[in-house]
Amino acid sequence: MTVSQHPIALRGLSFTGPDCPLAEVDFDIGLNLLFGASNTGKSFMVKVLDFMLGSSRPLPEISERDGYDRAWLALTLPSQGDVTLMRSLAGGAFELHSGHVSAVERGKNVRTLSARHDRSNDDNLSQLLLNELGFGSKSIAVDANGKQRSLSFRDIVRFCLVDETIIQSETSPVEAGQYTTVTAERSVFKLMLTGVDDSAVVPMVNKTVFRTQTNAKLEILDEMIANIDENLTADYPDANGLADQYEKLTGTFTAAQEEAQLSQDHIRAQLDRKRDAASKLAGIQQRLTEVAMNLVRFAQLDEVYSSDVQRLETVEEAGFLLLLGSDKDCPLCGAAPDAQSHDHGLTDIEEIRAASAVEIEKIVRHRASLMETVNALTLERETLRSDLATQSTELDKADEEIRRLSPEAREKQQLLAELTSVRDHVKHGLDLLSQKQALVDRRAEMANVKPASNSDKPRLGVSSTVAHDFAQTVSDVLREWQFPGKRHVTFDEVTYDLRIDGKHRRDNGKGVRAVTHAAFKVALLIFCRERGLPHPGFLVLDTPLLTYRDPIRSKEGPLAADEQELRNTSLRDFFFEHLASLSFAEFIIVENIDPPLGIEELGHTQVFTSDPNSGRFGLFPSRAGG
Template identity: 25%
Template sequence: MGIRLLKLLVTGTNKPPAVLNFNGALHLVFGPTDTGKSYTLDCLKYALGGSGRPKDIGHSSGYTSVALQFKSDTNVDYTVFRSVVSDESILYEGLHEIPPSIDIPPIKPGIPELLTSLSGARDKKIITGKGAIGNLTAGDLRYFSMFDEMKTLGDIPLVGKDRKLQTRYRSALSLILSGTDDSTTTLPTSTKDNTIARGQVQALDEEIKSLRSGLPKDAAKPDLQEQLSRIDSQLLEMSKYLQVNSTQLQSLKETRQEIQSKIRDLNTRRSAATEAKDRFMLLDHKYHSDLERLHTLKTAASVFASYEARPCPLCHTDISHQTRHAELAETETQTVSTASIAEMAKIESLRAGLAQAIKDLDEELGQTASELTILHSQDSENLSQQSALLAPTSSTIKTGISALSEQRTELSLAIRDIERIEQLEKRRGEFALRTKRQTQKIERNVASDAQAICTRILHLLRSWAVPDVESVHLDLDDADIKINHRQRISYGKGKRGIFLAAYAVALMENALARKHPHLGCVAIDSPLVTYKDPKYGDSEDALDDAVKDKFFDWLANRQEHGQVIILENEEPNAILLSRIPHTEFVGKYGAKGRKGFIPIA
């Protein structure tokens, strides 16, 4: 598992590329201060997904892109390009010095996901905080693989000072050590969950209080259930009674429907007959008026000839001068009288027929009234028979279905509310437990792996001739080691650096040998501080030059799994240097050779 770094390239417009070849093997980068060694490590971390951009070292201005070529343990080549301006990262399969054409699509989703996959960390869970669990990320892998000068020589344990990250780093170290993640760990509630639980308890208390306010005073669930049982028995008795008479009752209801239908038909017929009679009576009255008018006309015609002609009382014109006088004179009054008599006879004949029709309607109305009387009597009798069937025969039935049903509903609702209260109180108890702050106690079985890497650290330190190293222990709380029962950071810079180098290498070798998650390489800045500060005399914290030689000899002969990259001020002797793949930076004012990581004219 893991990756091997091949080449680092930093480029910019109109800038000569800065290139460092690692070739997938161990590599030493050495040279004086301010030659870009730390900048090189910043670029490695940035290319591998780190959030911090490489710090500007003056002559790095104008370099805007970092590219890193690396190989997986299955020998698949990859190249990642990342912009120092936008932080955009693009990943491709294959080796490229510039982003390839659009014909070669980038790999999705990107470098963080690829690193976790290649390092055996995909879907591995770690505890990231109190009551919280998450995935082991590429950032966790980088943290235990890339060591800048501050982490190497600083006086802060690897767990760091940020309390928010300490739990995460302890969990990540445990996973790298043991290969067992925290997916099955039972977690205490987080602070956020505590707050949510308190809100839930308050809401449940309000709901319980509301439900109790609607219950009868001193209502007990067993008493209510007993009352409900009695009502159910009463309703069952009533149901049986009604079921016995249901057939006869249904027959009476069907008969009454027929009676009601006939009554409706007869009422319709009676209304129609009454309306027809009213119209006929009105017509007879009209005929009577017509007869009186014709009789008057007949009488006037008979006496008209006996009247003397006289002048007009208004204009005094003699009647003989009137235009129609001659016509009137010619009209025979007998004709008028005869016509009136004929018309009167016709009307009398019509009245006779109308009188017969009215008589027929009166007979029909009488018959209808008689039939209605009989039907209403039958309807009344039918209702009486139904009432008799429905009449209660016991005190239970006298109570009535409606009243019993209402009582049953009230009792059922009360019992339901009590059961709801019981459920809410149970949930309240569960949430109440979550409101209590709990200490997160995590037990991990890392003893055998911890012993293995401590043994390896001790072996490395002794092979490097680091003096006075008697024991090495792992402190999971600090995510760091103790030397001779002292914290690593309690020593001076010289020993802190060399101790951390042994720790980082042993951790990587153990993880790769046991196929535990790891990036597969380590890069360590300034592990060797061999000076003796005259201010402190022969301090135990300063390392002898022999340590440097032993360290570089180990580096030259190293055959174990994993890639080791060392960035150091110290230079090995010529014999050792010839055996170690290396890159030397001579500095701005140094002898001939490469001035630094960034090309300087």
């Protein structure tokens, strides 16, 4: 068992609701003291802590909580660190927020946890906390015959959270007072004292129950065997020959399966052939379209080249003609060449004519290159048309082959289906025979089982040695508190309670019972700590110092003689000093008495005054005048 060295720490409890002021109380590691008058919310806070640790009991409908709909419990866990639990005050599941989130803000990393214990997964609060403490998936006995169930965190809570009713009860601090739960509660106590659960215990059944259960099981087996015989008679007249028939069918089925697979492979090959041809056809058609478009564009370009050549040839011819008559008399006016006047000189005309000739030569070269490209595209087009015909033929051949192969493939598949049906029918018959044989063997085995004797009954509960050691730890605690008397403590294995100086703990007044109950739970925490055993690491005690009550104002009435004797001692002071010295644990003490002077030096102290004009009113803010 892996035990956490840093148990669970309660860090704060808060309440929120629409249009309601935030109500919160915080806790520290070590000693936490919460004093106050009656009806200020102290005991309600204890009930909410129990509620936030998985209790399914509805919370009291006190008027102070009106308008509040959520409770938030900040925790520090051994492995997950700081987390916050949120739960509706109406009950139901929890939200687990990463970190100590503000009660008015939702955390980003939120996980839903069921309030119902289930050790098969971690999506519930109980198993999550058990895993954090190192309890894992433990089992506890729930009756004297060793019947078991899984450990729940709710089994542990009673040892770390004690309300004002339980703390003064005459019942053992181990038990809740219900006869049906005694064995389970004692098993949990043993687990906490030893770290050993009851998973190794083999449950036994008494003779009467055993015979009843066995006869009922035999009747069920007989009925099941009769049903199988009825099915075999109706559907398998030759049941003895089913094994040989199945062996022959297996060989035939394997051959038919191979032939069907071969036919499917042939069709698949033709489908691949068809797919390949179709893909190539699409590519050829696309390329033919591109070639056709290019030939049209190139024809248009050739026309442009032809037009340009004609224009340039005209310019060149005109220039040539002009140059031929440039040194003769004007045919119109008879003027001599040197008497004629022109806007452009002969040199310019010659340059234009020469440039036109050069441009014509360039266009001719481009045109020749264009013709080569056109010829190449024309040749490619013919090749593509040929390939198109080839692939179309390939596609048609693939289609034809698929049409030819399909009927044969269907026939083989149909034969395979028929063989499968027959084979499954025969196999079902063999399964029925196998089931029948198993049931017959099981019946024979069950008929020979004998009930366990009383000597086989498991010995449950805490051993005398461990109980003695625990009692000495309680004695040490009482000594630290200066409890009156010799403080000789023994553990009564019948009542699972303490005898103090020879007197049963339950035979004392309620104030003394409260103190000794508190000593029991404090001693358990110390006992587990000293031995490295799992314990939540915190203890909530509601009104452990009941004996220091005001006998006139208190609802608990006048003090008994033993209570008065205890009240006359300084136990209260030693009680607080001792708890403050146990720095490895967290104690939350709720009391109605006035806080002792200087108590703030020992621990985190909070006082509920019930006076809206003085200090903190109570757990919830005062709504006086609201």
